[in-house]
Amino acid sequence: MKKSLITILVIVVVALIVIAQSTYIVRESEQVVITQFGKPVGESVKDAGIHFKVPFIQTANFFDKRYLEWDGDPNQIPTRDKKFIFVDTYARWQITDPLQFYKRLTNERGAQSRLDDILDGETRDFIAKNYLEETVRTSNRTPISSGAISEIVEDSLVQINVGRDSIQEYIQKSANLQSQDLGIEILDFRFKRINYVEEVRTQVYERMKSERFRIADKFRSEGQGEASRINGEKERELKSIQSEAFKVAEQIKGKADAEAAAIYANAYNKNNASRELYSFLKSMETFQKTFNSETTVILSTDSDLYKYLKSMD
Amino acid sequence: MAEFEFDWDKAKESFQKIVKNIRLIIVVVVVLSAVISTFFQVGAEEVGVVTRLGAYNRTLESGLNFKIPFVESVIKVPVERQQKQEFGFRTTSVGVQSTFSKRGAEGESLMLTGDLNLADVEWVVQYRIDNPYNFLFKVRNPEETLRDISESGMRQIVGDRTVNEVLTVGRAEIAGKLKVLIQEISNDYELGIRVEQVVLQDVTPPEPVRGAFNAVNEAQQEKETLINQAKSAYNKVIPRARGEAEETIQKAEGFATERVNNSQGEVARFNELYTEYIKAPGVTKTRIYLETMQEVVPKLGDKIITDEKGGNVLPLLNMSTKSGKAINQ
Secondary structure (H helix, E strand, O other): OHHHHHHHHHHHHHHHHHHHHEEEEOOOOEEEEEEOOOOEEEEEEEOOEEEEEOOOOOOEEEOOOOOEEEEEEOOEEOOOOOOOEEEEEEEEEOOOOOOOOOHHHHHHHHHHHHHHHHHHHHHHHHHHHHHHHHHHOOOOOOOOOHHHHHHOOOOOOOOOOOOHHHHHHHHHHHHHHHHHHOOOOEEEEEEEEEEEEEEHHHHHHHHHHHHHHHHHHHHHHHHHHHHHHHHHHHHHHHHHHHHHHHHHHHHHHHHHHHHHHHHHHHHHOHHHHHHHHHHHHHHHHHHHHHHOOOEEEEEEOOOOOHHHHHOOO | OOOOOHHHHHHHHHHHEEEHHHHHHHHHHHHHHHHHHHHEOOOOOEEEEEEOEEEEEEOOOOOEEEEEOOEEEEEOOOOOOOEEEEEEEEEEEEEOOEEOOOOOOHHHEEEEEOOOOEEEEEEEEEEEEOHHHHHHHOOOHHHHHHHHHHHHHHHHOOOOHHHHHHHHHOOHHHHHHHHHHHHHHHHHOOEEEEEEEEEEEEOOHHHHHHHHHHHHHHHHHHHHHHHHHHHHHHHHHHHHHHHHHHHHHHHHHHHHHHHHHHHHHHHHHHHHHHHHHHHOHHHHHHHHHHHHHHHHHHHHEEEEEEEEOOHHHHOOHHHHHOOOOOEEO
């Protein structure tokens, strides 16, 4: 009884081991290369699910089927116009031929290292071959003017011939050519970050600063100029308003004087009698206006007044 | 420390008990784990992706679901949850007043503009997983991949614009363009995500040049102030001068009217008098003369009367005692 139980147990265990050895599960994100004593046999397995192999002799080597990442080291590279920049790149690649991949690179570590060599080299070449603008810019679009500031610092972009997109594409293409027998394909390659190296950055900051100060000075002087203009306008207008008013007022007064003179002359200058009466009335008026208690009058006996006084007797 | 004595006998006894019931225990454990791994719940914001022996089998909606134990496994993917990635800063604590830190994220936000200046751009990408199958099985590290796409995309877009554009008018446009670009590349990669929104946060000049940029703003303000001051001085003076001019003219008009009216009045009076005067000139003249004298003479101060040869009185007259106003008739 006990013996038979042990036998069954042994059989079950052996059977389990054999089953485990002769099957393997390929997950959705994986692909498998079967090797026999280290040598690949048959086609690679790309379908997910359970699969069979010869137990003990054959080994299943799993590889990722998905887009895999590659992240470049930030490299310091001079551009064609001798500007030193840091270029940080990334790529996405895929194991397209696991069999070849296994033969050439064995595992992902090997692939990453090969990709480092290829992509870093290509990046270096293409960056060095092009002006900085070409790696920064993509198209020759016309920038939107940003108002007042752009009148001073022009919102213009240099014409480019290649452009970022194309350089990325060239690098990708060229790298794919070099890696075509590795069983991998670089699906996308892009510049992640491009930046000036420290010393250049300081220079750029200085340039940006001086540019801004130039704008600030322009604004300030524009303000002063405009203020002076308004001030001048004010003075001019003030003088013109005042003198215009004076002119008009004097004209009006003059006209009135003339009119009055005409009226007087018309009345007083009719004939001798009227002239006589006028001068008489005027002298009487003068008496009234000029004589007061502080006036001392010396009347001679032959004066007109006295004559009247005398005649009163 | 509490004393603890290990009771070997008791332990042995219970171990034997376990051995005796080993089959039962195994069966119970197996059944229990089968039940537990059969039923599972998919949350409201998730879907469950079921794989059978590694291969994709089906996608389950939220609710209570079951699967074949040991053969099938489930991965839950939060497809309804809006997720976000931050670039150039990190939210350190979320709350009514969230706090942000820039540490470790400086390199993400500093970028070259098309005119080879530098700008510091911070942004947020909000996205949702819209294809759980692609998200799980097409790209390794999809989140990291999205970050890479987003960083390179932002630099591509900013690289095509001037620093002025990036800092001022271009903001909304950049966000819109980046959203489209990220989505395009994600579709190429079959990343299984949908970009909901790209939000630009702080877009500033880099720290070392910020002072200079502020100086521009200040100068712009200064310019406005100078102009406004000049305009205000203008407005203070000119309308007043206009009013004063109007006043001067009005006064002159008044003077003119008065002058003419007065002359007309005087002339009318003169004419009336003249009409009468002409009838009897001598009498009228005498009458007026005497009336005037009646009025004038009483008001006079000293009156000295001399005969026609009395001229020699004059030298003796002390004129200084009086006002000195003398009229020799």
